[in-house]
Amino acid sequence: MYTFEKERQPFPLLFANQAVFETNKKAGRRQIKFSVDRTMETHQHALGIALGEESMSYGVADSDGKLLFRGVRSVEAGISREGIIENIIKCIDDALFWCEGNKITLAGLGIGTPGIIDNGLILGGAENLPEWDNLPLGGLLSRRFDLPVFVDNDKNLEGLAEFRFGCAKGDQDVVFINIGTTIGGTMIINGRLYGGHRNRGAEFGHLIVEPNGRRCSCGAAGCLEAYASTSALLNDYKTFSKQKRAAAAISQVRQVADRYLQKETAAVKSFDLHFDYLATAIAGLINVISPQKVIIAGELPETGAFYMENLRKRVASLVLKETSVFTSVVPAGLGDEAGILGAAALVFERCGSTNLHPNGNLEKVS
Ligand SMILES: [Zn+2]
Numbered sequence: 001m002y003t004f005e006k007e008r009q010p011f012p013l014l015f016a017n018q019a020v021f022e023t024n025k026k027a028g029r030r031q032i033k034f035s036v037d038r039t040m041e042t043h044q045h046a047l048g049i050a051l052g053e054e055s056m057s058y059g060v061a062d063s064d065g066k067l068l069f070r071g072v073r074s075v076e077a078g079i080s081r082e083g084i085i086e087n088i089i090k091c092i093d094d095a096l097f098w099c100e101g102n103k104i105t106l107a108g109l110g111i112g113t114p115g116i117i118d119n120g121l122i123l124g125g126a127e128n129l130p131e132w133d134n135l136p137l138g139g140l141l142s143r144r145f146d147l148p149v150f151v152d153n154d155k156n157l158e159g160l161a162e163f164r165f166g167c168a169k170g171d172q173d174v175v176f177i178n179i180g181t182t183i184g185g186t187m188i189i190n191g192r193l194y195g196g197h198r199n200r201g202a203e204f205g206h207l208i209v210e211p212n213g214r215r216c217s218c219g220a221a222g223c224l225e226a227y228a229s230t231s232a233l234l235n236d237y238k239t240f241s242k243q244k245r246a247a248a249a250i251s252q253v254r255q256v257a258d259r260y261l262q263k264e265t266a267a268v269k270s271f272d273l274h275f276d277y278l279a280t281a282i283a284g285l286i287n288v289i290s291p292q293k294v295i296i297a298g299e300l301p302e303t304g305a306f307y308m309e310n311l312r313k314r315v316a317s318l319v320l321k322e323t324s325v326f327t328s329v330v331p332a333g334l335g336d337e338a339g340i341l342g343a344a345a346l347v348f349e350r351c352g353s354t355n356l357h358p359n360g361n362l363e364k365v366s
Helices: 012-016 038-042 081-101 137-145 154-164 230-240 244-248 253-261 265-289 305-318 335-351
Strands: 020-022 034-036 045-051 055-062 067-074 108-113 116-118 121-124 149-153 174-179 183-189 192-194 293-297 328-331
Touching: 045 081, 045 154, 045 335, 055 081, 055 335, 067 081, 067 335, 081 137, 108 137, 108 154, 108 335, 116 149, 121 137, 137 149, 149 154, 149 335, 154 174, 154 183, 154 192, 154 293, 154 335, 174 265, 230 244, 230 253, 230 265, 253 265, 253 305, 265 293, 265 305, 293 305, 305 328
Parallel strands: 045 108, 108 149, 174 293, 293 328
Antiparallel strands: 020 034, 045 055, 055 067, 116 121, 174 183, 183 192
16 A cells, blocks of 8 residues: 655544545655545444443444444443443443444444543543543553543543534534533534644633532532533422422422423522523633534423523523624534544544544544
């Protein structure tokens, strides 16, 4: 195979996968043109693994976002770091066995994990996974399976999945916010996943929305997460409710939503507070980024049409008209497949196919 200097190789990973071929080489002056083998492109496959608190889900997807194989492995509470890695290895073995039986070659493995990830190294912030800090997970698995392995924050990857395969397909500028017991998210800017310098940003849950406000798990005060997470909504409901014993039994946001729809005062007050803070943060993000979509993921948009209607109304009342003219605030579309598809999308993002960004901020793990 023809080789040339690394700095002149615009699509190194594509080349490595033989999806790009030199089509024109003249003696003397080097002239190189590339053509992309579209047949090979459409047949790219990747294994995606999404690490959760109680389980890890995994699957093999093609580069159109079709999930061809899916598995889930539950993880017992209190398991050690080695135990988690052992479970990840079992997921990979299972998927590789399926691939072998179906004559599928993987372009690589993508993993979504909680925490801040810099170049395949988990720096910290994964409170629910024991001893996960400073873990070179990508390098470790890459060596064991001789596969390109890419690791990124789980919420980054869910956003990437919506951008590549879901409700923001075809868009260029997107903000993705996932609301659960914590708040995470990511940005796609100019068609590229953007996590800030060395992938340390996009911590939307820690946007400060109330000076000297509620204490946040990060140690700061007044973060969005302390006001608009699902745990904050449930706590607010319990605080506002006069029937303390009945309120103490409420453990799902859907239950608070049902009471909101029945116009129960405590539920209305807690949702109003939630909408106020969340809309404040979203309006600020729209004013700065002016995205085409703000995607809201998590269980809240599924509690009823009232949720997105109220949120949109409040955002519209706060945001600048000029920055928001092309913005729509929408619920996420991929549901529980987003984690796996996002992890697979990370492989396609880094290994080629239609949206190749060779100089993206997520580096290949070596
Ligand atoms: Zn915080």
